[in-house]
Amino acid sequence: MNKPSKTTKGEPVDTSTVLQIRKIGNSVGIILPKELLARVRLEEGDTLHVVEQTEGGLKLSRHDALHEKAMNIARKAMRDYANTMRALAK
Numbered sequence: 001m002n003k004p005s006k007t008t009k010g011e012p013v014d015t016s017t018v019l020q021i022r023k024i025g026n027s028v029g030i031i032l033p034k035e036l037l038a039r040v041r042l043e044e045g046d047t048l049h050v051v052e053q054t055e056g057g058l059k060l061s062r063h064d065a066l067h068e069k070a071m072n073i074a075r076k077a078m079r080d081y082a083n084t085m086r087a088l089a090k
Contacts (some may be wrong), residue, residue, distance in 0.1 A: 046062060
């Protein structure tokens with residue numbers, strides 16, 4: 001569980017935000033308040049990476065093309081050398 005952030009004076013600040021899923025044209029989406037966008041340094045047009053969490057939640061993070069490229073290389077290596085990885089794990 002995340003600990004609440006603290007102000008410069010040490011008081012806890014509630015950083016949780018409740019959002020509603022809304023119809024936007026023929027799709028559905030969420031509207032992010034500008035205060036939240038400013039806090040997490042996101043702006044219109046930024047790309048987000050979505051990860052489903054095991055407890056049923058979602059994790060959103062800024063998309064990083066360099067990280068994605070590195071992960072694709074690592075996944076390919078794991079596939080190509082799966083037998084070697086299994087033998088090393090023993």
